[in-house]
Amino acid sequence: MSIQNLNTRDPFADAIKGNDDDIQDGLVHIRIQQRNGRKTLTTVQGLSAEYDLKKIVRSCKKEFACNGTVIEHPEYGEVLQLQGDQRENICQWLTKVGLAKPDQLKVHGF
Amino acid sequence: MEGEDGFDPTLLKKKKKKKTTFDLDAALGLDDAAKKEDLKDEGAADPAAAELEDNLDLESFGKKKKKKKKPFNLDELEGALPDGSDDVNNAGAAEDPEEEEINLDMDFSMAKKKKKSKKKDLDELFADKVEDDKSEDKENVEDNSSTWAGSDRDYTYDELLKRVFEIILDKNPDMAAGRKPKFVMRPPQVLRVGTKKTSFANFMDIAKTLHRLPKHLLDFLLAELGTSGSMDGNQQLIIKGRFQPKQIENVLRRYIKEYVTCHTCRSPETILQKDTRLFFLQCESCGSRCSVASIKSGFQAVTGKRAAIRAKTT
Numbered sequence: 001m002s003i004q005n006l007n008t009r010d011p012f013a014d015a016i017k018g019n020d021d022d023i024q025d026g027l028v029h030i031r032i033q034q035r036n037g038r039k040t041l042t043t044v045q046g047l048s049a050e051y052d053l054k055k056i057v058r059s060c061k062k063e064f065a066c067n068g069t070v071i072e073h074p075e076y077g078e079v080l081q082l083q084g085d086q087r088e089n090i091c092q093w094l095t096k097v098g099l100a101k102p103d104q105l106k107v108h109g110f
Numbered sequence: 111m112e113g114e115d116g117f118d119p120t121l122l123k124k125k126k127k128k129k130t131t132f133d134l135d136a137a138l139g140l141d142d143a144a145k146k147e148d149l150k151d152e153g154a155a156d157p158a159a160a161e162l163e164d165n166l167d168l169e170s171f172g173k174k175k176k177k178k179k180k181p182f183n184l185d186e187l188e189g190a191l192p193d194g195s196d197d198v199n200n201a202g203a204a205e206d207p208e209e210e211e212i213n214l215d216m217d218f219s220m221a222k223k224k225k226k227s228k229k230k231d232l233d234e235l236f237a238d239k240v241e242d243d244k245s246e247d248k249e250n251v252e253d254n255s256s257t258w259a260g261s262d263r264d265y266t267y268d269e270l271l272k273r274v275f276e277i278i279l280d281k282n283p284d285m286a287a288g289r290k291p292k293f294v295m296r297p298p299q300v301l302r303v304g305t306k307k308t309s310f311a312n313f314m315d316i317a318k319t320l321h322r323l324p325k326h327l328l329d330f331l332l333a334e335l336g337t338s339g340s341m342d343g344n345q346q347l348i349i350k351g352r353f354q355p356k357q358i359e360n361v362l363r364r365y366i367k368e369y370v371t372c373h374t375c376r377s378p379e380t381i382l383q384k385d386t387r388l389f390f391l392q393c394e395s396c397g398s399r400c401s402v403a404s405i406k407s408g409f410q411a412v413t414g415k416r417a418a419i420r421a422k423t424t
Contacts, residue, residue, distance in 0.1 A: 033411055034337065034352065109361075110334075
């Protein structure tokens with residue numbers, strides 16, 4: 001028989017459990033950059049490294065009918081890059097799929 | 111006190127209703143009888159007011175009426191003034207129902223009203239206003255109630271708008287110089303320079319009206335737009351890329367929200383200080399102090415010609 005009071009209990013267990021369902025932490029920055037003419041690029045920075053960005057970009061390309069790549073950056077990690085102004089599309093898609101919550105998205109640009 | 115305050119508007123209401131019917135009667139030629147009735151109703155308290163109202167008979171309603179009301183209220187208030195702070199509190203309490211009443215009628219005025227009441231609270235807190243001012247406030251408040259409560263016809267939008275502004279100006283003489291113009295900013299003048307560059311002509315003016323360092327605003331603009339740019343010889347900003355005034359306006363709006371308005375009280379009277387590499391926003395009106403996000407341009411994709419970049423680096 002063990003004394004219940006002396007059991008070791010992790011005080012942060014609940015907090016860790018709570019975080020389990022959303023891997024994404026920190027803001028996802030969605031930016032737009034102008035290219036030549038009226039062409040633009042959309043970059044998505046800050047998606048959690050635990051996600052498979054290649055798979056994400058593959059489905060994004062299909063969904064938005066645009067091209068895109070994953071770029072490895074020494075400081076910012078893996079960054080999604082999509083052609084065209086996909087800011088609204090990517091926002092909706094990320095929330096719909098459940099990769100990030102709306103309040104974790106930060107849209108930059110004009 | 112409560113009873114009196116409650117009583118006042120109803121009294122006025124009654125009067126006004128009387129008047130509307132009275133007017134009709136007057137037109138029909140029943141002048142005298144109605145007048146007597148009117149006088150009786152108002153009682154012996156202020157025959158002067160009654161006279162004024164009689165004068166009003168043939169004139170139009172609305173503004174005139176208001177003006178006539180004012181002196182009447184003042185008299186009463188002066189009588190009530192010695193009671194001091196209690197009075198003011200009661201006025202505050204009386205204000206609430208009025209606000210709701212107005213809310214039903216028009217949302218716009220509600221917003222204005224709110225501001226006003228807040229102002230008044232501040233006044234009370236700081237207590238640096240003279241008693242006279244307070245009495246004026248109260249007068250306005252009661253005036254409001256009277257015109258609002260006892261109306262048979264609909265007020266036109268213009269009338270109401272005018273009224274609201276009059277009241278605001280009445281209560282805050284410093285408003286015209288102080289608070290208003292800060293919210294009203296001149297729109298950015300954005301012109302195209304050639305095909306690939308955009309000039310932001312009144313950039314310095316805007317930085318000045320926002321009380322921010324031009325450099326800080328410049329950093330933010332460039333980071334947000336994801337381009338490069340620099341100041342021109344004649345103090346205008348040249349940004350690389352094509353931008354519409356509306357787009358710049360959007361970015362400016364975001365800048366103001368983040369770096370100019372106080373996060374607690376939304377007042378634009380703030381100072382941006384740099385403290386150990388972090389920027390802090392210190393509010394002048396509420397005294398709150400909070401850190402703001404640093405400006406980071408983040409990831410920048412390669413948009414130019416790669417060959418040119420390679421040539422530059424090697």
